[in-house]
Amino acid sequence: xxxxxxxMLLNGDFAVAWAWKHVEPxxxxxxxxxxxxxxxxxxxxxxxxxxxxxxxxxVESEHSAISAMVGAAAAGARAATATAANGLQLMHEILYIVxxxxxPVMLGVANRAVSGPINIHCDHTxxxxxxxAGWIMIFTEDAQEAxxxxxxxxxxxxxxxxxxxxxxxxxxxxxxxxxxxxxxxKDPKVVKDFVGETRPVPKIKxxxxxxxxSLNPRNPIPVTxxxxxxxxxxxxxxxxxxxxMKKVPDVVERVNDEYYEISGxxxxxxxxxxxxxxxxxxxxxxxxxxxxxxxxxxxxxxxRGVKIGILRVRMFRPFPWRDxxxxxxxxxxxxxxxxxxxxxxxxxxxxxxTLAALYYLDDRPRNVVNYVFGLGGRDFPPExxxxxxxxxxxxxxxxxxxxxxxxxxxxx
Amino acid sequence: xxxxxxxxxxxxxxAGVPWKFSTEYKTGDWRSERPVIDHGKCTxxxxxxxxxxxxxxxxxxxxxxxxPEKVEVDYNFCKGCGICANVCPMKAINMELERR
Numbered sequence: 001x002x003x004x005x006x007x008m009l010l011n012g013d014f015a016v017a018w019a020w021k022h023v024e025p026x027x028x029x030x031x032x033x034x035x036x037x038x039x040x041x042x043x044x045x046x047x048x049x050x051x052x053x054x055x056x057x058x059v060e061s062e063h064s065a066i067s068a069m070v071g072a073a074a075a076g077a078r079a080a081t082a083t084a085a086n087g088l089q090l091m092h093e094i095l096y097i098v099x100x101x102x103x104p105v106m107l108g109v110a111n112r113a114v115s116g117p118i119n120i121h122c123d124h125t126x127x128x129x130x131x132x133a134g135w136i137m138i139f140t141e142d143a144q145e146a147x148x149x150x151x152x153x154x155x156x157x158x159x160x161x162x163x164x165x166x167x168x169x170x171x172x173x174x175x176x177x178x179x180x181x182x183x184x185x186k187d188p189k190v191v192k193d194f195v196g197e198t199r200p201v202p203k204i205k206x207x208x209x210x211x212x213x214s215l216n217p218r219n220p221i222p223v224t225x226x227x228x229x230x231x232x233x234x235x236x237x238x239x240x241x242x243x244x245m246k247k248v249p250d251v252v253e254r255v256n257d258e259y260y261e262i263s264g265x266x267x268x269x270x271x272x273x274x275x276x277x278x279x280x281x282x283x284x285x286x287x288x289x290x291x292x293x294x295x296x297x298x299x300x301x302x303x304r305g306v307k308i309g310i311l312r313v314r315m316f317r318p319f320p321w322r323d324x325x326x327x328x329x330x331x332x333x334x335x336x337x338x339x340x341x342x343x344x345x346x347x348x349x350x351x352x353x354t355l356a357a358l359y360y361l362d363d364r365p366r367n368v369v370n371y372v373f374g375l376g377g378r379d380f381p382p383e384x385x386x387x388x389x390x391x392x393x394x395x396x397x398x399x400x401x402x403x404x405x406x407x408x409x410x411x412x
Numbered sequence: 413x414x415x416x417x418x419x420x421x422x423x424x425x426x427a428g429v430p431w432k433f434s435t436e437y438k439t440g441d442w443r444s445e446r447p448v449i450d451h452g453k454c455t456x457x458x459x460x461x462x463x464x465x466x467x468x469x470x471x472x473x474x475x476x477x478x479x480p481e482k483v484e485v486d487y488n489f490c491k492g493c494g495i496c497a498n499v500c501p502m503k504a505i506n507m508e509l510e511r512r
Contacts, residue, residue: 102427163426204425213427227430236421237428243421 002264003190010182012143012175013038016082016108016168018184019150020054021046022191025106026077026199029057029068033087034120035172036110040082062087066094066107073103074225076214078154078199082108084172085126086115092130098165099134099241101225102213104157104199105165107135108150110176111288113376114341121377122172124288124339127316128349134241136166136248137317139287141273144182146170148265152255154195160202161247173377174289183263190262245318252315271320273312276302277327280309282392283365285324285354286337287313290373290380294337297385306393313350321357328358331365332396335388339374347405348372367395373408384409435489439466443492445507447485453504456480460496460505469496 010018016039020028028047030040047056055072059065065081072079083091088109098105113119114126127137136156140146149168157166170176185191204213204223211219229237249271256270267273275295277283284294291312298308311327313320328334336355338348346352347370358364371388374380388408394400425431458480461469468490472482485496497505 100428204429206425206429206431213425213429223429225427225429227428227434229428232418233424233428236419236424237426239421240424240426244426 001261003262004186005183005263006186007181008184009179010143010147010184011038011177011179012140012146012170013110013177014042015143015147015182016150016170017042017046018182019147019191020080021052022185022188023078023080023151023154023195024052024188024192025054025080025154027055027057027068027072027079028081029059029065029072029079030081031059031062031065031083031087033062033084035112035176036082036084036087036108038176039108039110062090063094066091066098066105069105070094070098070101070103073098073105074101074215076199076201076212076216078158079103080106080108082110084110085112085120088126089114089129092133095130095133095135095165097226100237102163102241102244103165104154104163106150106153106157107165107167109167109169110172111169112172119376120172122174122289122339123341123375123377124169125341125375127167127169128340130167131317131349134164134245135317136164136252136315137169138166138315139169139313140175141289141291141312143170143175143178143180144265145267146175147182147184148259148263148267151191151195152259155255155258156248156251158196158199159251160200162244162251163202164241164244164248169288171289183265185263194259194262248318249315249320249322267314268312269323271313271315272323272327273314274327275310275312277309277311279307281307281332282335282389282396283309283311283328283331283333284335284337284392285311285313285328285350287316287350288339290337290339293380293382294385297382297389301389306389308389308392316350319353319357321353324354324357325361328354328365329361330363333367333369333392333402334358334365335369335371335392337371337373340372341375342372342405351405367402369395369402370405371408372405375410378409380409438488440468440486440488440490443487443490444510445492445494446487446510447490447492447494447496447505448508449483449485450504450506451482453502454483455502455504456483457501458483459499459501463495463499465493465495466491
């Protein structure tokens with residue numbers, strides 16, 4: 001049953017803060033960095049007003065913020081933090097430790113270009129630098145989705161089959177600072193019932209005893225977190241993480257469905273959000289807020305009879321390669337859009353991984369091209385999308401030679 | 413680190429938590445030099461016992477517990493750092509090349 005909701009004028013950052021307010025994590029530790037600051041600023045207001053019972057830890061850096069998450073989550077707490085750009089890079093070292101210690105930490109990232117030159121505006125380079133850290137990564141499209149996904153994130157990460165940290169990405173400024181009418185649950189209890197009042201802490205067998213996988217002093221056998229494992233066991237622990245990652249796609253879909261039940265909103269199958277892909281000859285693959293602009297333009301092209309579809313990748317890690325194979329097989333032209341620095345490689349990460357997935361198809365798309373766009377907050381307006389779509393139509397009609405990679409919106 | 417009972421990935425607890433005591437992890441096989449005590453020179457001053465970072469010096473006490481009787485190296489855990497030989501005032505500990 002869809003629960004009662006109210007509309008609020010919220011930007012993406014406030015939407016995440018409101019989601020936190022409704023989930024009420026046990027611990028939030030954070031350090032401010034644009035464009036993420038509003039998340040923790042708003043949330044610290046909720047804490048100061050006594051509206052949540054969360055322990056708010058003010059720390060001196062992002063490295064400390066994520067380290068505080070390690071301690072909190074290892075103690076069995078539900079823990080959340082948020083950052084962006086260089087802050088995320090400062091967390092880099094600890095991100096691997098969080099995932100290897102199987103701590104379901106929720107991290108909000110307001111995607112921002114990485115220095116230098118110093119820039120505070122949107123691109124996905126910060127998140128892409130962490131793509132192999134063993135985290136689940138979801139890219140949202142607007143403030144509403146940021147609210148919804150933040151709530152879902154706790155449920156996905158804390159699933160006892162998974163126990164992996166999760167990063168919820170929202171485009172800096174384009175989502176983080178852009179206000180829209182966001183539907184939030186009227187009664188926070190709906191959210192509490194959805195994610196659970198407290199974090200479920202799994203039990204493990206240790207020396208014949210059943211113990212909580214946490215630093216609980218009441219454990220009959222004390223549990224040590226973060227010891228060393230050498231060439232004799234390190235590989236086995238990595239293998240466990242890989243296995244947990246494999247279970248994520250199904251859980252993301254299930255949580256997406258369950259969330260639909262209470263909210264009336266769902267995002268494709270949770271992993272990818274296709275728009276008119278089935279009958280399309282040309283498909284644009286993209287992540288984040290740009291998908292909205294592209295659908296807006298594609299709608300006009302559809303009216304003119306151009307069979308164009310937009311496939312938004314929502315879950316980047318684990319990479320939904322099976323979905324891409326299923327949806328992109330046999331297409332005439334697939335154009336993959338990366339909002340990421342890509343020096344010295346054939347294409348951006350979204351392109352390369354899409355390409356790898358498609359290689360194994362018998363009926364692979366005839367042309368797969370890569371566009372790099374929007375670096376450092378460079379605008380990606382409808383006029384530019386039109387230019388790109390026109391080029392894709394020419395490639396489809398054989399009037400223009402296909403290419404590997406092009407840059408959109410840079411002066412050359 | 414004997415290879416006798418190495419378990420598979422799905423046979424060990426997740427998150428890298430240890431499922432046995434650290435004393436079962438015999439760190440002594442890292443050693444390239446082993447300390448050998450010359451019991452003739454040793455005065456049982458216990459400098460080595462105090463300075464050993466690995467608690468790898470074993471002291472045998474007299475039955476009434478009043479005096480140390482004999483000092484030994486626990487080669488299961490001695491990593492061969494040589495601190496004991498360095499601090500020994502009687503030069504009673506000699507570092508010998510490990511031949512394994």
